[in-house]
Amino acid sequence: MQVKRTPADIVQAQVDAYNARDFDAFASTYGDHAEIFRMPSGKSLVRDKAELISFYTDAFNAEGLVEIVDRIVIGDNVVDHERLLVGNESHEALALYEIREDCIQRVWLFEVLQEKIRPR
Numbered sequence: 001m002q003v004k005r006t007p008a009d010i011v012q013a014q015v016d017a018y019n020a021r022d023f024d025a026f027a028s029t030y031g032d033h034a035e036i037f038r039m040p041s042g043k044s045l046v047r048d049k050a051e052l053i054s055f056y057t058d059a060f061n062a063e064g065l066v067e068i069v070d071r072i073v074i075g076d077n078v079v080d081h082e083r084l085l086v087g088n089e090s091h092e093a094l095a096l097y098e099i100r101e102d103c104i105q106r107v108w109l110f111e112v113l114q115e116k117i118r119p120r
Contacts, residue, residue, distance in 0.1 A: 007099035008071065011078045014104060019065050026060075027053060031103040039110045046107075062086060076100060 005013070006060040010029055017025035019087060036046035036055070046052045065077040078097040083090050092112040098105050 005102060006073075007076050007078050007097070009069075010099050010102065010104060011080065011097050012068075015068060015080075018059075021060055023056070023060055027106055028036070031101060031105045032109050034103070034105055036107040036109065039108050045109075047094050052078070091116075094105075 014026060014029040017023075028051065030049060030052055032049050033098040034046065034049065034052060035044065036041050036052070037043065038045055046055050064084050065086065069083050069092070072083075076099045078099065079093045080097070081092070082095055083092050094110040094112075096108040096110075098107070
């Protein structure tokens, strides 16, 4: 019997796969018609798995790591305060994940207004 993953489990699997540079595992956390939006403009960045692969190709070639600063789970939604660490710099964002059918279906990305935040 397979244990059903929680929304937090699915988002954490995505983060872990990103940090491990395991693109197949990363993509498997997303639905075939997953969408990603940049907020507050609402601009569509990704509309399906093929676009997801194209969108994240450069990110997977970079040396950055994502750390979760804080996480809130409300039903099938996960809100992460994420920090992307690249060398001596970090970039912060809020990501709202909508989980349905055991995968990420929609993501809304809110970038922090400061372009670069130096780690302590």
